Each structure stands twice: as structure tokens, then as C-alpha cells.
Amino acid sequence: MAIQSIRLFGDPVLTTKASPVEVFDKELRTLVSDLTETMKNAPGAGLAAPQIGVSLRVFVWDVDDQLGHLINPTLDLSDELQDGEEGCLSFPELRYETPRAMRVVAKGFNMHGEPITVEGTEFLARALQHETDHLNGILFIDRMSREIKEDLRPDLDALREETKLDEREVRC
Numbered sequence: 001m002a003i004q005s006i007r008l009f010g011d012p013v014l015t016t017k018a019s020p021v022e023v024f025d026k027e028l029r030t031l032v033s034d035l036t037e038t039m040k041n042a043p044g045a046g047l048a049a050p051q052i053g054v055s056l057r058v059f060v061w062d063v064d065d066q067l068g069h070l071i072n073p074t075l076d077l078s079d080e081l082q083d084g085e086e087g088c089l090s091f092p093e094l095r096y097e098t099p100r101a102m103r104v105v106a107k108g109f110n111m112h113g114e115p116i117t118v119e120g121t122e123f124l125a126r127a128l129q130h131e132t133d134h135l136n137g138i139l140f141i142d143r144m145s146r147e148i149k150e151d152l153r154p155d156l157d158a159l160r161e162e163t164k165l166d167e168r169e170v171r172c
């Protein structure tokens with residue numbers, strides 16, 4: 001198990017659609033355990049593989065003291081919506097009002113390749129939607145109204161600038 005560095009907004013892996021997992025092997029189990037360790041260390045309520053630079057459809061969560069993971073998820077969303085603030089480990093210290101469905105039924109596989117169904121309401125539903133979005137290259141800022149996004153622009157520009165600096169440091 002190893003804690004990985006979390007990719008920040010501005011990194012292209014975060015806006016790339018991730019590929020489905022096809023082989024449920026030891027490497028996949030290591031990925032799930034690295035994601036879990038990295039999320040707990042952050043700490044965060046969820047983490048998707050692209051956030052540690054792996055473009056595969058895998059994510060983990062830690063909600064109400066329940067750890068979980070899901071591979072190749074598909075979501076069924078309720079029409080009823082919830083309001084609330086949301087954060088993202090790829091946007092440190094930024095939290096914004098983000099509308100989400102109130103209930104989710106998520107289907108996918110566990111790391112052993114067995115089909116599983118996860119039902120979530122409120123915060124778990126929010127986490128499942130946020131993480132599945134990551135697998136499609138969608139970020140929580142994409143779910144906000146144009147007005148809110150306009151207000152955030154200075155914060156986002158600063159973060160994007162910081163990410164570029166980090167990349168330059170890594171290349172040196």
C-alpha cells in the first residue's frame with residue numbers, strides 16, 4: 001500500500017474520460033488499496049483513480065465510517081435533488097454549492113470482479129455522483145451555475161497556475 005500524490009485542477013488526466021477495467025487482477029487490488037490509503041491520508045470522503053493519475057473507472061469512498069469501492073459504475077439517479085456544499089481533493093480548500101440527485105443506485109463490480117449494487121442517499125449519493133463524474137472527466141465546477149463559476153474564476157486561475165508550476169518542478 002502506498003500513498004500517492006493527488007492531481008490538481010489543471011492536470012489533463014482530470015478532464016480525460018477513463019477506460020473501463022477489463023482485468024480484475026492483483027494490480028487492480030493494489031490500485032484500490034492505494035486509492036483508499038491516499039483518500040484516508042488526505043483526508044477525503046472519496047477519491048477516483050484519475051485523481052492519482054490512473055485513467056481507469058475505479059473509485060473509493062469513506063462515508064459515515066463505511067469504506068467502499070466501485071469499478072465500472074453505472075448510476076441510476078432520483079429526480080429529487082439535494083442542495084449542499086461540495087469539495088474536491090483536486091481543488092484544495094475550495095467548497096461550493098453543487099446540486100445533486102438525492103438518491104442513487106450504483107451498479108458495478110468489486111475488485112474481485114463480482115457484480116455489486118450500492119444504494120446511497122444524501123451524502124453517499126453525492127459522493128457516488130461526484131466520483132463517477134471524475135471517471136467521465138467531469139469536475140464539480142462543471143455542475144455549477146455560470147454565475148457561481150464566474151465568481152470562482154480567480155481561485156480557479158490561481159490553482160491552474162499552481163499546477164503548471166508543479167509540473168515544471170517535476171520535469172526539472
Ligand code: ZN
Pocket residue numbers: 087088089090130134
Ligand atoms: Zn473530486
